[in-house]
Amino acid sequence: MRIELAPRTQVSPWGRALAPVAALIVSFAIAGLVIWLMGRSPIAAFQVYIVDPLMDPWSLREIAMKATPLVIIAIGLSYCFRANLWNIGAEGQFIVGAIFGSGLALAVHGSGAGIWVLPAMLILAMIGGALYGAIPAFLRLRFGVNEILTSLFLVYVAQLLLDYLVRGPWRDPMGFNFPQSVVFDAAATLPAIAGMGRVHIGVIFALIAVAVTMIVLGRTLFGYRLRVSGDAPRAARFAGFSQARTIVTVFCISGGLAGLAGMIEVSGVLRQLQPSISPGYGFTAIIVAFLGRLNPIGILIAGLIMALILIGGENAQIILRLPLDLALAFQGLVLLCVLSADALVTNRLRIVRVRA
Amino acid sequence: MLDVGDLSDRAVRTALPPLVALRSLSKRYGDLLANDAIDLEITPGEIRALLGENGAGKSTLVKILYGVIEPSAGDIYWEGHRIRIDSPVDARNLGIGMVFQHFSLFDELTVAENVAVALRHMSFEAVRRGLKAVSEGYGLGLDPDHLVRTLSAGERQRIEIVRCLLQNPKLIVLDEPTSVLTPQESERLFQTLEQLADEGKAILYISHKLEEVRRLCRTATILRGGRVVATLDPREKSAGEIAALMVGAEVGDVRREAREVASARVLEVQSLSMPALSSHERALVEVDVGVAAGEIVGIAGVAGNGQGELFAAISGERLSDSPGSVVIAGVPVGLRGIDERRKLGAAFVPEERLGHAAVPGHGLGDNTVLSHHAMGGLVRTGFIAFDRARDLAKRVIGDFDVRTPGPDAQASKLSGGNLQKFVVGREILRNPKVLVVDQPTWGVDAGAAQVIRKALIDLADGGAGVLIVSQDLDELFAIADRIAVIHEGRIGRIRPTAEWTREAIGLEMMGVAADDAH
Numbered sequence: 001m002r003i004e005l006a007p008r009t010q011v012s013p014w015g016r017a018l019a020p021v022a023a024l025i026v027s028f029a030i031a032g033l034v035i036w037l038m039g040r041s042p043i044a045a046f047q048v049y050i051v052d053p054l055m056d057p058w059s060l061r062e063i064a065m066k067a068t069p070l071v072i073i074a075i076g077l078s079y080c081f082r083a084n085l086w087n088i089g090a091e092g093q094f095i096v097g098a099i100f101g102s103g104l105a106l107a108v109h110g111s112g113a114g115i116w117v118l119p120a121m122l123i124l125a126m127i128g129g130a131l132y133g134a135i136p137a138f139l140r141l142r143f144g145v146n147e148i149l150t151s152l153f154l155v156y157v158a159q160l161l162l163d164y165l166v167r168g169p170w171r172d173p174m175g176f177n178f179p180q181s182v183v184f185d186a187a188a189t190l191p192a193i194a195g196m197g198r199v200h201i202g203v204i205f206a207l208i209a210v211a212v213t214m215i216v217l218g219r220t221l222f223g224y225r226l227r228v229s230g231d232a233p234r235a236a237r238f239a240g241f242s243q244a245r246t247i248v249t250v251f252c253i254s255g256g257l258a259g260l261a262g263m264i265e266v267s268g269v270l271r272q273l274q275p276s277i278s279p280g281y282g283f284t285a286i287i288v289a290f291l292g293r294l295n296p297i298g299i300l301i302a303g304l305i306m307a308l309i310l311i312g313g314e315n316a317q318i319i320l321r322l323p324l325d326l327a328l329a330f331q332g333l334v335l336l337c338v339l340s341a342d343a344l345v346t347n348r349l350r351i352v353r354v355r356a
Numbered sequence: 357m358l359d360v361g362d363l364s365d366r367a368v369r370t371a372l373p374p375l376v377a378l379r380s381l382s383k384r385y386g387d388l389l390a391n392d393a394i395d396l397e398i399t400p401g402e403i404r405a406l407l408g409e410n411g412a413g414k415s416t417l418v419k420i421l422y423g424v425i426e427p428s429a430g431d432i433y434w435e436g437h438r439i440r441i442d443s444p445v446d447a448r449n450l451g452i453g454m455v456f457q458h459f460s461l462f463d464e465l466t467v468a469e470n471v472a473v474a475l476r477h478m479s480f481e482a483v484r485r486g487l488k489a490v491s492e493g494y495g496l497g498l499d500p501d502h503l504v505r506t507l508s509a510g511e512r513q514r515i516e517i518v519r520c521l522l523q524n525p526k527l528i529v530l531d532e533p534t535s536v537l538t539p540q541e542s543e544r545l546f547q548t549l550e551q552l553a554d555e556g557k558a559i560l561y562i563s564h565k566l567e568e569v570r571r572l573c574r575t576a577t578i579l580r581g582g583r584v585v586a587t588l589d590p591r592e593k594s595a596g597e598i599a600a601l602m603v604g605a606e607v608g609d610v611r612r613e614a615r616e617v618a619s620a621r622v623l624e625v626q627s628l629s630m631p632a633l634s635s636h637e638r639a640l641v642e643v644d645v646g647v648a649a650g651e652i653v654g655i656a657g658v659a660g661n662g663q664g665e666l667f668a669a670i671s672g673e674r675l676s677d678s679p680g681s682v683v684i685a686g687v688p689v690g691l692r693g694i695d696e697r698r699k700l701g702a703a704f705v706p707e708e709r710l711g712h713a714a715v716p717g718h719g720l721g722d723n724t725v726l727s728h729h730a731m732g733g734l735v736r737t738g739f740i741a742f743d744r745a746r747d748l749a750k751r752v753i754g755d756f757d758v759r760t761p762g763p764d765a766q767a768s769k770l771s772g773g774n775l776q777k778f779v780v781g782r783e784i785l786r787n788p789k790v791l792v793v794d795q796p797t798w799g800v801d802a803g804a805a806q807v808i809r810k811a812l813i814d815l816a817d818g819g820a821g822v823l824i825v826s827q828d829l830d831e832l833f834a835i836a837d838r839i840a841v842i843h844e845g846r847i848g849r850i851r852p853t854a855e856w857t858r859e860a861i862g863l864e865m866m867g868v869a870a871d872d873a874h
Contacts, residue, residue: 010385219742221735224725227718234712237673238704239726240695 005347015345020291023337031330040320048319049312061199063307065269069261071206071303073285075213076257078294079250082217084230087251089136089151090258091282092158093129097259098266099162100128102273105188106170106181117187118267125263126256132158133255137248155282163275170273181273190268202264209257213296226250258282287335373436374399375526375558381430383416390416392582393430398527403549403559405569405590408579409602409773409801414562418529422454423447453525455516455533461504468500471519486522494548509658510541517548528552529560534568538658539862546572564802566595578602599802622790622821623647624683628676630669638662638845640669645840645847647790647821652812653850654836655825658865662845663825664707667794671704672697685789695730701789705780707798709772713779716768720760721746723767724782731786756781757807773804780808790821797831809835829861843867
């Protein structure tokens, strides 16, 4: 006996739309089962994970802040994924972007430099992320190396580079030997939005990225080019769309946006460089991109949902003393369920009995 | 397989019982009746043709017989018993063998290994022995130890036939088996099939090539719109009469009058050479072809002899290394991309409709942008005017009789013939000076083929040069002014159509060119 996936002749549009919802419900159910097996109440966990954060204004603001890097990175990734290119290294591009921008912040530290610093940092971060993202694109075009592997490996290079910088040349001399940079000047810090507590204007950047991407993907020749390249590479060649240009462009866009997210996180939340500046935003954003079906509005919603799960995970750790690993496992579970739901919407399962 | 036959069913049997009988077999997809109450009987020793346009319901019927899809209504009788065929395994156990249109063979394995992969219940030695015996018994000339990659299309197909025969089928179904064969290879296939029929095997032969059906079959069942419209002896009817039954209207034969050709060349390919990019490709060697304004030039050849590579080189999907190797409207374009060549007035239709000429999941409107975006009109400052793209698609649909709900229909939902009309029409509406078409009517029904050939002739009559790459010799003889043969990446001499015989072309297609230097 074996199990086969047979393509469906008719794919229901409702099925397509509801698949992510079904995936979320199934992953909640599985996570609930695991929590129950760990001897805790799944109901209480659901309360702590999902309900409580939504009831509390402080948590809501934290969700907005956590969603910001996730949405910006996932929006960038959606350019790659739509063109069927697999940038798994947004985490590294996030870090390198933050390093580029922070270099300027540290260079002008204490010099009283004016308001030009912050925009310059953000632009530098985008350039840094884009250049770092261009490496896998270049390696693929020049040597035919698989971009999934190179973009992933470059994450570790970026992490070690950051680690070296904050322990070495960029360490705060007055920092009691802690591996961290000086705290940025006010001019190098992303301002908070009035009346929103810690919430900084990075949130607005995320919304702009969503809006611009909606227009670019939906209405422009460039967006069309990505869809064609992803759906039918030979048709893209027939249309005269250079594959090399597409690959380089989308890797630069997604790297640039990841870099921007890195700078926003460092200048808006951490305000200094530390050995680790991301709890895996670059990887979580992959889940966000798929949960949002590579659609900008979908990504915005998915980013908020994943941020809720992250905040809920922190709550659960404190209140229920559930391990943080559970929150990570839950994220992976969500991705698996989303991908399975997609597969089941476009295919049907059938069990084939094989006779000897 | 479930045997639910009872005594009353057996009463259906006649004196000479059919091997398989379909009774009022229907298959419904939503509103569409793909098969509408089909009755069909095939007796042992018979070669039965199943004729019909694309979308007539042939593939649906075959898939039901092979257990791939379930009929919505009706019964199947096998040797007088009512049965159900739930899977291809059921079909094979009954004794139904399929030879598919597209080969599914591993290039790097030997003939015997390829067959053994499919017949996992037999030991490798048994397969090898069986293969040898069958190959000798039917004169198939297959060496079990040859690597598949070294074999011709005809030999590859014989592997599929042997694979099918080793399962000792009572009914053999062949789906468009000659689409990649030379006339000589086809003739050889027919002899094998006749021998099999003489031994009492039933054969269901699916095709839309009328001539070969007339050559091979004594009974033909004609499907149109999911129904059986006629069962007849194809030898007693003219090709025109049969085609009329298939398309439901009298089909006029499209033929081009011999004509004087202007000397101005709109397309010139000069000593074009290109290395093969992979082991699956052909290198092009010193190719020379010229197309004058107002003329149709045909390139004949067996599939896989460099047609796709030639198309890529002329269209600019692949650049050559010298500017002068391709000249369009007097401009050397060897180093320029496909869009620049389009801007000079060239248009291209690749062989694959889905995935190359059109994006399967995109609407027809979106699909017009593929080849029109560089020309202006559809794209302004980077933004696509989707309403104009839809209007353009509507014009193509109207002008070329594309049967589809409208410009928003996905390309993949169109039948092969309708999508091909759309793809060809999309290029013709640009009023090109030169049109290059790879396999313009491959796998397309007779009605659509007529529309497309007519459009190509009209285009040439309007002063454009047309280059047709085709495996269909009837097509080239009917509409080309001059014909050349491509074989192993080389193109032979171009001669006026009237100077060619089918024999001569068939021989040259197999590389046995008569040396005409003497």
